[in-house]
Amino acid sequence: DAGITQSPRHKVTETGTPVTLRCHQTENHRYMYWYRQDPGHGLRLIHYSYGVKDTDKGEVSDGYSVSRSKTEDFLLTLESATSSQTSVYFCAISESTSGRSNYEQYFGPGTRLTVT
Amino acid sequence: GDSVTQMEGPVTLSEEAFLTINCTYTATGYPSLFWYVQYPGEGLQLLLKATKADDKGSNKGFEATYRKETTSFHLEKGSVQVSDSAVYFCALRGGNQFYFGTGTSLTVIP
Numbered sequence: 001d002a003g004i005t006q007s008p009r010h011k012v013t014e015t016g017t018p019v020t021l022r023c024h025q026t027e028n029h030r031y032m033y034w035y036r037q038d039p040g041h042g043l044r045l046i047h048y049s050y051g052v053k054d055t056d057k058g059e060v061s062d063g064y065s066v067s068r069s070k071t072e073d074f075l076l077t078l079e080s081a082t083s084s085q086t087s088v089y090f091c092a093i094s095e096s097t098s099g100r101s102n103y104e105q106y107f108g109p110g111t112r113l114t115v116t
Numbered sequence: 117g118d119s120v121t122q123m124e125g126p127v128t129l130s131e132e133a134f135l136t137i138n139c140t141y142t143a144t145g146y147p148s149l150f151w152y153v154q155y156p157g158e159g160l161q162l163l164l165k166a167t168k169a170d171d172k173g174s175n176k177g178f179e180a181t182y183r184k185e186t187t188s189f190h191l192e193k194g195s196v197q198v199s200d201s202a203v204y205f206c207a208l209r210g211g212n213q214f215y216f217g218t219g220t221s222l223t224v225i226p
Contacts, residue, residue, distance in 0.1 A: 092160075104209075
């Protein structure tokens, strides 16, 4: 199994509070991703990173920010949590070399976030 | 843009039955295609992959063939077991982003 951990694994927070989720990898993979998983929607990309300090928005980035100051860590921050952000959040990693695009993603175990 | 459409669930089968989960895709260029499996309370695990037309990915008795002419990557297994009960996701890689289907829940009953 790819070395990916997420913390916390479960969190309950109140509307309006800031929340930070952490993803940590030991695989030295270049790409890191944050997804949310909701019934009927599958996985939706929030943000991704293609290197230290290099990030880009995904499909559902509103209300979320990310940071990547080290190769191994990718943080997802909800600046002011809302009930619509109640979800399961997954981190994933992938590698890419120039001219190739066949590398798969490896997923962390997920963080279940409840915003009350 | 790139997208994946997969068969709606849930699917319920008896043990040893034949499984097919349909997946079609829309993409520019020549994406890589994947099937992932998710067991309750866990993250997604790669089940199999194919990187070019006519490739067949296989793992644990599951198979899927990359069909460019029909833009499909259907998942099949000849004889399912109770332990195959899970949610299955079809996905494609376009550039450095991945696009997932909504998932198909499979329950196998003894």
